[in-house]
Amino acid sequence: MARKTESAPRRPRRIPWLRTLVAIAVCGAAAGGLVVYRTVSDEAGERPVTTDEAARLALSRLNLYQASPVPVTLTAAEGGGVGIRVEGVVDYRTHRGVGRYRTTGASGPLDHGLVVWDTGGLGLAPEPAGVDGPAWQQAEHVPRQGWSPRSYTADPLDAGLSLVVQLGADRPDNPLLLAQSGARWLGRDRIDGRSHDRFAGPRAQGAAPDGGKSPLTYWVDGDGTLRRVTMRMPGLGTPTTADFSAHDTTAKVPEAPWLTG
DSSP states (O other), X not given: OOOOOTTSOOOOOOOTHHHHHHHHHHGGGOOOOOOOOOOOOSSOOOEEOOHHHHHHHHHHHHHHHHHOSEEEEEEEEEETTXXXXXXXXXXXXXXXXXXXXXXXXXXXXEEEXXXXXXXXXXXXXXXXXXXXXXXXXXXXXXXXXXXXXXXXXXXXXHHHHHHHHHSOOSSOOOHHHHHHTTXXXXXXXXXXXXXXXXXXXXXXXXXXXXXXXXXXXXXXXXXXXXXXXXEOOTTOSSOEEXXXXXXXXXXXXXXXXXXXX
């Protein structure tokens, strides 16, 4: 969906740290309105990951891949009181996602529609009239020419979508490299009644912002299931958040948005 057409919306100037943030998310491999969530930590402090924790963190991307298509909810703050929420599904075997977005401001809803994305960019389209059901079913009724594609920008939404579609991997990360690259245990929280360890992601040497700290935080349970990822964005107090749900046997990412014929 990265190819730009004349109908595609004008995109703002690229900022180099967007690619850096996404690279940090996967460096271990070689690792509506805004949702308000509450977690309760039962331990204090911060420390390097243990061998077991590194192993579970290393498995989390493979588990996400094997569970796909995976429902995901992405929330981001665009600044100026504007928030955006995407509810969709990601297939890590094709590295494609589809969802429905809602943009809200201080006075209420601003915009809504469908969004598809892959590793190269995203596309937007209005929701088709008279078609009910989840976003992936609606997207099946939008032909390729009905989408407005563009490359990723440095906006929080674009950075979040780019990150989400690259999180799953068809093999586990190297736990030793994760530990050596600075992954840290931050605490233990309960999400939906289940205990999750909260980890700071590995650092990309010489590239990570914020004094060398990873902008990414992962919530992983005792089975190595990735439940949540947050990404701090420069200049914004509210992080971009991706919440993953259990495997949906009925969901799929349609081919229609990517068809060229």
